[in-house]
Amino acid sequence: MRVPVQRQRRALRFNITPLIDIVFLLIIFFLVASHFVSSDETELIDLPTAAAASQEPPDIPRRLVITVSADGMFHVRGRELPDAELDALIATEGATDAAGLEVRIRTDRHALWDRVEDVMLACARAGIQKVRFAVIPEGQ
Amino acid sequence: MRIPTSHHYDDGGNEDRAMTPMIDVVFLLLIFFVCAATGKVQEAVLTSDLSGGSTESELATPEPQDFGEVRVYVQRQAGQTVAQVNTGGETYTDRNRLKQTLRLLASATTEVPMILDVRPDVPAGDVIDIFDTCLGAGFESISFAAGPGTAPARE
Numbered sequence: 001m002r003v004p005v006q007r008q009r010r011a012l013r014f015n016i017t018p019l020i021d022i023v024f025l026l027i028i029f030f031l032v033a034s035h036f037v038s039s040d041e042t043e044l045i046d047l048p049t050a051a052a053a054s055q056e057p058p059d060i061p062r063r064l065v066i067t068v069s070a071d072g073m074f075h076v077r078g079r080e081l082p083d084a085e086l087d088a089l090i091a092t093e094g095a096t097d098a099a100g101l102e103v104r105i106r107t108d109r110h111a112l113w114d115r116v117e118d119v120m121l122a123c124a125r126a127g128i129q130k131v132r133f134a135v136i137p138e139g140q
Numbered sequence: 141m142r143i144p145t146s147h148h149y150d151d152g153g154n155e156d157r158a159m160t161p162m163i164d165v166v167f168l169l170l171i172f173f174v175c176a177a178t179g180k181v182q183e184a185v186l187t188s189d190l191s192g193g194s195t196e197s198e199l200a201t202p203e204p205q206d207f208g209e210v211r212v213y214v215q216r217q218a219g220q221t222v223a224q225v226n227t228g229g230e231t232y233t234d235r236n237r238l239k240q241t242l243r244l245l246a247s248a249t250t251e252v253p254m255i256l257d258v259r260p261d262v263p264a265g266d267v268i269d270i271f272d273t274c275l276g277a278g279f280e281s282i283s284f285a286a287g288p289g290t291a292p293a294r295e
Contacts (some may be wrong), residue, residue: 003143019161026165048265052275053184068264104185109265113258116267121286124190132185133268 045069045108050135062100064093065134068107072115087122094126106134186272188282210245210252210279214270215259221266235273242277257285 045067066086067075074081076089094101103123107116123131211226223232225241232238245252254274258267274282 001141003141016161018159019165022162022165026169046265047183048268050184050186050268050272050275052272053186055182055184106183107264107268109263109268111264112260113262113264113267114260116264117258117260117284117286120190120284124286129190131188131190133188133271134183135186135268135272136181137184 045106046110047106047134047136048109049138050133051138053135053137062093062097063102063104064090065104065106066119068105068111068115068119070108070110072111074115074119083118086118087125090119090122090128091126094123094128098127099129101128102130102132103128104132104134186268186275188271188284190283208252210242210254211257211285212242212254212270212274213257214262214267216261221262221270223270235269238270239273239277242274242279246278251280253281253283254279255283255285 065076066081069075074083074086081089090103103119105116105119120131123129213224213226215222215224217231220233223238224230225232225238225245227245230241232241242254256267256271256274271282
């Protein structure tokens with residue numbers, strides 16, 4: 001007796017569970033990443049170049065990054081800083097440990113020097129000695 | 141008569157299909173991060189430590205040079221930034237010539253302090269360029285004068 005064998009054609013199933021997992025993981029990743037992107041280097045400025053530039057030291061101290069844009073505006077942590085608040089901010093940051101605080105000035109090459117000088121004078125008044133200029137190494 | 145039925149469910153093909161989207165997304169992420177990393181410019185730093193103590197008071201006129209210090213006056217003339225060294229009085233627009241002069245001065249001793257006296261209307265990029273030139277010439281102590289200084293009149 002011949003036994004009929006039914007060849008069941010299985011429906012083509014596409015398991016999308018891993019895909020959904022990955023998509024949700026990506027969404028969470030970009031949400032968290034965009035939260036941390038509001039950092040000190042978001043302002044697009046034209047940094048000056050320098051041949052004697054050195055790389056950042058491996059042990060990064062407490063650092064305050066002040067960006068001076070081409071129109072002379074100050075930016076700190078992604079937000080614009082009014083001139084009247086500059087001294088107060090630097091004094092507050094340097095109040096706890098002025099010797100250990102590094103102030104990094106990211107200035108546009110077209111910004112006028114008196115704006116940068118304001119920052120340096122505020123640092124001197126607050127007792128902060130470590131001042132660095134952010135530059136792009138020559139050749140890059 | 142019992143007709144044999146297949147109990148085990150051969151899922152080998154389906155597992156392969158389930159892995160494919162994950163592999164695709166992983167490769168997409170790899171390409172994304174490679175492309176994002178190549179566009180970023182690494183910033184470096186120029187060190188300019190401020191001297192300890194209070195800020196200097198404004199100088200009415202610069203002191204006569206006594207080779208105890210090298211003072212470089214940076215100002216704007218005819219739409220370009222020029223540097224004048226107090227020792228010779230010559231005005232430099234070319235950074236290489238300025239560097240040669242400063243190297244000669246630094247060859248005597250690098251312990252001579254250098255002071256950059258910059259006018260407020262000078263672009264910051266030019267100031268940093270001159271500061272970089274001074275560092276390249278070998279000076280170890282470079283300070284910035286605060287307040288509007290004036291270059292000595294040329295004789």
